[in-house]
Amino acid sequence: MEKNIKFILNGKEVEVTVHPVKTLLKVLREDLGHTEVKAGCEQGECGSCTVIIDGKIVNSCIFPVGQAEGSSIITIAGLCKEGELHPIQKIFIEEGAVQCGFCTPGIILAVKVLLDRTLSPGDEEIREAVSGNLCRCTGYSKIFSAIKKAAVYMRTKK
Ligand code: FES
Ligand code: FES
The missing domain is CATH 3.10.20.30 (Beta-grasp domain)
Incomplete structure (x- = not known):
């Protein structure tokens, strides 16, 4: 019902x-x-x-x-706030961490939760945070560098 x-x-x-x-x-x-x-x-x-x-x-x-x-x-x-992309979104684009884009919304949300918890995530924490999100295109290395860059950016903007 x-x-x-x-x-x-x-x-x-x-x-x-x-x-x-x-x-x-x-x-x-x-x-x-x-x-x-x-x-x-x-x-x-x-x-x-x-x-x-x-x-x-x-x-x-x-x-x-x-x-x-x-x-x-x-x-x-x-x-997005008032039409402005979130810094994680901007940095994913800048770093070329988006190819077909199908996985991107899910990965960015997983990264948002990670960076809400810590702005100094270790490699293992980053791997763990996106372990449930499959990407068939990027080979993950650009995704990892985008996540690290986003953490540094958000840490320095705090
Ligand atoms: S569509 Fe939900 S986990 Fe794949
Ligand atoms: S960018 Fe295509 S699946 Fe990740």
Whole structure:
């Protein structure tokens, strides 16, 4: 049976009437038009559907929307402020860490959660932070250098 489910999406309250076991990924894309959240494997393996829920990284393709009731959800679109890209986004572009771009929203959100926790992440922490996000294009080295550069930039801007 369908239910009304309310949550905060990129800072604004939204309400949807859907079956609570429908995945958050499908609700975001099909019911709310947030196609910036990418649908890849839809089995919790690739990380392309990553969103931040209450400060934690979640694979939205395996997250029933009923569990989102009352939570605060951020998609990659929520990182832009007044049309300005987040520094992590800008540095990913500058460093050439984006190729096809399919993995990029998920990876950048994973990096955001990492850098919210520490602006001096070690190599192991960086690897761990993006370990759930598969990239078929870049070979990861540009992604790693972008993450390190973003950490330095955000540390010095604090
Ligand atoms: S689409 Fe969700 S993990 Fe792959
Ligand atoms: S840039 Fe294509 S999958 Fe990562």
